[in-house]
Amino acid sequence: MDEFSLLRFAHMLGLTLMGAGLIGVFTCDMRSRQTKDLKLFSQLVTLIAVFYDGVVVPGALLLLASGTWLIVQYYDGWAFLEIPWLVGMVGLFLFEFIEGNTITRLFFMRLRRLTRDAMEKGDWTDELTCSNSDLI
């Protein structure tokens, strides 16, 4: 397999990982909002972190690395700015990457901390039950 095909393969692998991980995060998040069982809630919050840090982030990094490599090698570096679909893809990626690593990550990190506190106390805490409205 030549370098170009390998890079495209890595790009598609990154896309698959990111998509699969986001489905995992979404499913666990939805389920966690439906349960009144703190233990199950805590397991789901842990699973969200596993999907996010273990699948989504590596996928996004693979997309970024392979995409940058493709641009440098086969799209003449900054000349990609003249190709609208590439500018759109890179722009949307950067927006999502920054948003995902700030707002979304802060939300889930706080949720995990509050869940750990509740698990130590053995019951739902006020902070956790009101958490949907003032988590950020």
Ligand code: HEM
């Ligand atoms: C969420 C983020 C992204 C998604 C969903 C995505 C998706 C895709 C898809 C579906 C293709 C077509 C693949 C093909 O024809 O084989 C593609 C191609 C490409 N992507 Fe991305 N991409 C993303 C991020 C990026 C980033 C961040 C870069 C660069 C920094 C990038 C650079 C490229 C390049 C150069 C190609 C052309 C490859 C070719 O000539 O076949 N992509 N991308």
